[in-house]
Amino acid sequence: MSSATANETAPTPIEAFARVEQAGGPLLPLRKTGLARFAERGFPTTRDEDWRFTSLKPLADLPFLPTLEPSDQAFNQTEINGITFGRHDVDRLVFVDGHHSSDLSLISDQPDGVTVSNLADSLSELKNDISSLSANDENPFIALNDAFFTDGALIRIPSNGRLAKPVHLVFLSTAAGDGQAAHVRNWIDAGDNAQGTLVESHLSLGQAATSTNVVTETRIGAGANLEHIKFQDQSDSTVHLASLHSELSKDARYAFHSLALGSRLSRNNLRMRLAKPGIECVLNGLYMTHSDQLADHHMIVDHAAPRCDSHEYFNGILDNQSRGVFHGRILVQSDAQKTNAKQTNKNLILSDHATANTKPQLEIYADDVRCTHGATVGELDDDAIFYLQTRGLDTKTARRMLMHGFAGEIVDRIQHDGIREELDQLVWNRLEDKHHLD
Amino acid sequence: MLEIKNLQAGIEDKPILRGIDLSVNAGEVHAIMGPNGSGKSTLASVLAGRDGYDVTSGEVLLQNDNLLNLAPEERAREGVFLAFQYPVEIPGVNSAYFLRSAVNEIRKHRGEEELDAMHFLKAVKTKMKELGLSEDFLKRPVNTGFSGGEKKRNEILQMAMLNPRLAVLDETDSGLDIDALRIVADGVNRLKGPDNAQVVITHYQRLLDYIVPDFVHVLYDGRIIKSGDKTLAYELEEKGYDWLIQNAA
Amino acid sequence: MNAHTDTIDEFVASDYKYGFVTDIESESLEPGLNKDVVRFISAKKNEPEWLLDWRLKALQHFEKMKSPTWPQVKYPPVDFQDISYYSAPKKKGDGPKSLDEVDPKLLETYEKLGVPLHERARLAGVAIDAVFDSESIGTTFKEDLAKAGVIFCSISEAVQKHPELVKKYLGTVVPYTDNFYATLNSAVFSDGSFVYIPQGTRCPMELSTYFRINAANTGQFERTLIVAEESSHVSYLEGCTAPMRDENQLHAAVVELVALDNAEIKYSTVQNWYPGDEQGRGGIYNFVTKRGVCKTNAKISWTQVETGSAITWKYPSVILQGDNSIGEFYSIALTNKAQQADTGTKMVHIGKNTRSTIVSKGISAGKGQNSYRGLVQVGKKATKARNFSQCDSLLIGDKCGAHTFPYIEAKNPSASIEHEATTSKIGEDQIFYCNQRGLEPQDAVNMIVNGFCKEVFRELPMEFAIEAQKLLDVSLEGSVG
Ligand SMILES: Nc1ncnc2c1ncn2[C@@H]1O[C@H](COP(=O)(O)OP(=O)(O)OP(=O)(O)O)[C@@H](O)[C@H]1O
């Protein structure tokens, strides 16, 4: 069965809505519309072009029930420190199953006007913002998130402001029962000329087959410069669904890095809107899959204004029966003259049973543009192996080094030194642990 | 030190080397010249052990060991170094990390202690200064985005660090500006000693002003058709290859 | 900018020189699609029972299908009941026994199209099958080919004379259930060419079919089948034109190629159907299914130059079934005026060591929309499969679009797939450089476009390469001031 028909399994997310309705709140209209839109569409199937290679079968047997209550599991700071980026000096906002945990969060003094907090406490204020960037997306998981989101991060950097230190958003899934779904919503607003580094980690404690459905909207002001690193390393039994909608203003610079290592099924929908001239947007991703994992990155970079640059670099290392999916669409609208867009997707297949699907696409309506894309699937380069051999390295070491380099190409684009180094090490260890290197 | 006897090799069914005899003693510098496509790079590749070449006959001895039975990395550890005509770009692999791994593999093989990061960096930075390479090369991926000349200098840096017994330099001079040429030549000359030897493949007599060869050989159509001392290089510069080719034919 | 726009207008106005209508009495079926129509066509061609059954099964299947919506093309829904599925020049008596007996008006038509059929003026070294609306009117050089054992005739004739061959291969590469337009074609196909090259034979000349749509309100549904037996070789070329009319006309063809062990088929197309006007009025809807299957060590090479049609929807494909087989696709697609093209290829690697090459050059001008859509698929067993794809787009003017939609699916770790694509406009610096060397801007554009397409021209048989180059020049006329 290729279609995921969670609707047939009781109880349905739709029934859970009564509780949301009861709770009310300033976003109830949005939530209702979301529910209606979802009810109309249901879960996508592989007959939808956008989900052609990504079957939601893992969801089919699960109720996908929103976790509307915070979990009562107790952790302490030390446990959280032990997870990731604990040794860096960062501000930390922690969410457990979609609920903010102030006990686990650590927020220092950020400069005046900077907000680093949870979003649920500011809903009235955000009434007109939330969903303003994602509203036109047909993706039913956004509709579902509109209906059910519990909490998430609110980051605001005022014009000319900067984050004093990186902000680390930690999303933990701890639910013990299969089929729980945490709906997380983030709102990020960087004012004109604002600067900062944002890290987003998605991790799980325990092995339950839970789902995460996160929607992030990012508004990036004129001349702002934001680095956004997303690290997804949930347990292999989970489903991770994410949508990122970013709208960039004149001369803004935005780099989004995605490391997708965990989850049985992960899907990152990235929607970049380059609305004003002079923008530079980098989407940079690494997926490493093993066993029966599937990692999917699905992006649309919409060049709506002239003189913007966009670059997408995605590398995948696929082992066992796993599958890597890349769908990259560069859309250059007729006004977007002097666009410079580049897209590459490279895949290394390590086993006889792994599959790579790649769809790099260009859709161009302007004539004065430079657009290229490239995709490769294959083994390690024989010439490179020989070169390393002539320098005394045996084939095993050479292969490892090249594989590490293949991942390193992506990791190296992370500008924040500490985070890059930590992720580099982590990726390397993961390769050693989980993949056939020889 | 190096003894090549009647070496014949080709790719698929196409013969390229048609019987090469060459012996190189410790302390010597040999230059190999010859027109495009004559088989110079093929010879270098066969010596280094590149896959895809079939050796159909002959043997190659390095200090009386049969080189042809060894894997490329074993040859490297035995002290064979090839400076590539077209050095390979290896995106994502950090140059310092790569070079230290190589140095330590070779040291291990020689029974020497491995260099730790500190000592390695110290050593490599000294060499880099000598070669006029900027230190930020170490941070970049191997050869990636290097200019042609930078790649060649990087080959020499690697050679200096690996300290080979036999260095084969395939057109390391092409694409270099005058200063770089002198730097590269200095690097090669510095390596020169009573225990090692160099085979320098080049198209230009100019390089041989800096790296003075003891012997010059002309390779044509897979055979050495003429050998002489360094004056042969001048003669070639002046007259080209035609007269030799006609003699040979 | 203004000057730029003017030139685009001029460009759009350039003439389609094959737009005339031949005034000939023809026998056409009333518009409509049903079992009786299928029976009529089959009876007209005196077909055996099995073929009629096959057509009827296709019709039944067609009635359950929906027209595809995924191509990047826009057009109003086609009313399949409003099309006449059969039209042919009226035959006097038993019909012509040889080309000499063919209605002179028809011979004249082909003469005017630059494809003389009568013996005096025939192109040397090229055998031609001329298809006029639903019927083949004759095939040249038949006897010379017969001497080599080569069969080259219309598919209707093949059904009569070589039914065992047709039965063995028809529908094996493109089954009647394949896709919407292929299914329609299977039900109502009228004529087309049949080629059979016996084992070990190198076809002594180029084979060519010239398709001409003449009648109004008719669709053309030709079906071509080429079978190359083991170790044989053939090069085949098709050309197409149609009159200028305000209504759109449907052309839904199916081409099947079978290359048995060690055989090689080279299939070239120069497609110049009437493209319609700048408002998108008229022109041919060219919805075509072309596919070949390669057995061990076989090779199929598709080359296409697509300059005509209002809408082109076409993906010549190769199933690389046998080990070491090779598939190639070389394409130039030019869209101007309001033309839309969604074209590309599928390379399906099944056997070991299979190799494929894709070179696609899209040129968009006027309000043309040009899409490359391709699939490279490497199956689990296709060890060491190799693919290289290059898709380049060139934009002339600011009202056109160029799109690239490649799909890559690899299931074998030893596969190597490389896809590269670029989109650029003709650089002003390039034109200036040429101007500075004394070339007119128009010549500069032609030269640049021709250079852009060179890799594809190289794949065409010599005489057609020149023809195709001229065709591009004509189509580009007036694109620069
Ligand atoms: N991989 C290969 N496949 C087929 N032929 C090859 C291959 N590599 C080299 N050759 C052929 O072998 C011959 C010798 O090539 P080689 O590269 O050794 O020449 P060279 O003397 O180094 O030339 P140059 O001075 O241009 O560097 C040439 O004819 C070349 O085309």
Ligand SMILES: [Mg+2]
């Ligand atoms: Mg060479």
